[in-house]
Amino acid sequence: EDKVVQSPLSLVVHEGDTVTLNCSYEVTNFRSLLWYKQEKKAPTFLFMLTSSGIEKKSGRLSSILDKKELFSILNITATQTGDSAVYLCAVSSVSNYKLTFGKGTLLTVNP
Amino acid sequence: DVKVTQSSRYLVKRTGEKVFLECVQDMDHENMFWYRQDPGLGLRLIYFSYDVKMKEKGDIPEGYSVSREKKERFSLILESASTNQTSMYLCASSPAGDTQYFGPGTRLTVL
Numbered sequence: 001e002d003k004v005v006q007s008p009l010s011l012v013v014h015e016g017d018t019v020t021l022n023c024s025y026e027v028t029n030f031r032s033l034l035w036y037k038q039e040k041k042a043p044t045f046l047f048m049l050t051s052s053g054i055e056k057k058s059g060r061l062s063s064i065l066d067k068k069e070l071f072s073i074l075n076i077t078a079t080q081t082g083d084s085a086v087y088l089c090a091v092s093s094v095s096n097y098k099l100t101f102g103k104g105t106l107l108t109v110n111p
Numbered sequence: 112d113v114k115v116t117q118s119s120r121y122l123v124k125r126t127g128e129k130v131f132l133e134c135v136q137d138m139d140h141e142n143m144f145w146y147r148q149d150p151g152l153g154l155r156l157i158y159f160s161y162d163v164k165m166k167e168k169g170d171i172p173e174g175y176s177v178s179r180e181k182k183e184r185f186s187l188i189l190e191s192a193s194t195n196q197t198s199m200y201l202c203a204s205s206p207a208g209d210t211q212y213f214g215p216g217t218r219l220t221v222l
Contacts, residue, residue, distance in 0.1 A: 032209045042115075042201060042213035043154075088154065092209045097142050097161055098169065099211060103153035 002027040004102035006089050012108045017079050021105045023089035024071040033065055033072050034099065036088040043088055046074075079109045114138070115204055115214035123220045130189040132217050134202030140212075142205045143185035145169075145177060147198040148216075154201065160185055192221045 003026045013019055025033065032050045036043035047056040049065035049072060056063050060079075065072045076083055086106050090099040118133035134143065144159040146169075156169030158177040166177050174196060178186045185204075189196055197220050203211040 034209060034211075036213075041215050045210055045212065048208075048210055090154075096167075097159060097205070097209075098156060099144075099209065101154040103151070 002091060002093060002100040004089055004091055004100050006087075006102035006105050008105060009103065010106040010108070012110065013079055014110050015080060017109075018075065018077045019079060019107060021074040021076075021087050021089075021107070022071065023073070023102060025089075025091045025100075026070065027091045027093050027100065029094040030067065031092045031094045034090045034092070035063055035072070035074050036090065038086040038088055038104070039084075046087075076107075079107075081109050081111055083107060084109045115202060115212055117200075117202055117214040117217050119217050120215060121218050121220075123222065124189075124192050125222055126193060128189075128192050128221075130192050130219065130221075132187040132189075132200055132202075132219070134185045134187070134204075134214055135183055136185075136204035136212070136214075137183065138204065138206070138212075139182065140204040140206050141182075142207075142211075143179065144203040144205075144211060145175075145185065145187045146201045146203065147171070147196075148201055149198050157187065192219075194221050197221045 007022045035046040054065040086104040090101045115136045145157045146154045160179040176188045200217045202214040205211040
């Protein structure tokens, strides 16, 4: 059974801090790892990392994938209060279209 | 922009009622998914569909059924609602790749 574990479960920081969110996984025939941001409503897509793209960056957010050690990290630099959200990590396998999600990391950025 | 819409943001039903949750996507995506999200349990897959009239059970299909008569529409049906089905229900769609795009969610309360 595919499994995704995120840590920490929650995190409180001050504006301007840099944070690192962790995601470890076990999946048969790995295809991709995805990061989502969820505020009050639906998750919004951030990054997808695959064998051919193990590092992604968008503004203050970046993510890397370590396929050997089976984990990914999401970095957020110079955090802002608008970064407060639950960050979800998910993995997919080659064999089907399903995503397996972790339970998320609740990030709170205080002014 | 991908748009996934769900028929209701909030819904209150009584135990034993039949409940229909509708999801529509406008991007001609092949795959559609229904999840429920509960505190401490994360996102769990109920059913998914990779084509019209096709459906696959997810991780927690008990008590639910689905219907996909048209490519853009995927319905989740609770045949006889129970209090343990009180939850946030999220619909998602994806093209042949992995990135799933989520609707705004329906918060269902069963009394």
